Amino acid sequence: MTTEALTFDTYAAEQATAEVNLHADEAWKAAALDAVRSLANRQAFIVADDVWSELGNLDVSTHEARALGAVFVQAKKEHLIEGTGRVVKCRRSVRKGGNQAVWKSLIVSGSEGA
Numbered sequence: 001m002t003t004e005a006l007t008f009d010t011y012a013a014e015q016a017t018a019e020v021n022l023h024a025d026e027a028w029k030a031a032a033l034d035a036v037r038s039l040a041n042r043q044a045f046i047v048a049d050d051v052w053s054e055l056g057n058l059d060v061s062t063h064e065a066r067a068l069g070a071v072f073v074q075a076k077k078e079h080l081i082e083g084t085g086r087v088v089k090c091r092r093s094v095r096k097g098g099n100q101a102v103w104k105s106l107i108v109s110g111s112e113g114a
Helices: 003-023 026-042 048-055 065-077
Strands: 081-089 099-105
Touching: 026 048, 026 065, 026 099, 048 065, 048 099, 065 081, 065 099
Parallel strands: none
Antiparallel strands: 081 099
């Protein structure tokens, strides 16, 4: 892949994330970010399944589930988490075993080097 193609792919991904973020429910986004923050304070590594589990206990919803990506980007900007470059299989049946990124907490001690 050329640098030009990589730059375009990165730009396209950023645009897609911004677009789904625009259409997601504001209360849901706030709750999702709070969930990431809470998880980052309790565990060394976080995946989307963890956030969905936290959100399942709340009375919030969004029609744009892909906006969780934008929530992770915001949490990264707030220095709560960072990417690990690793993925694991999703446990939720709606994802049919698709991959999900593994994020590392920048808050919980013991997340270094794993």
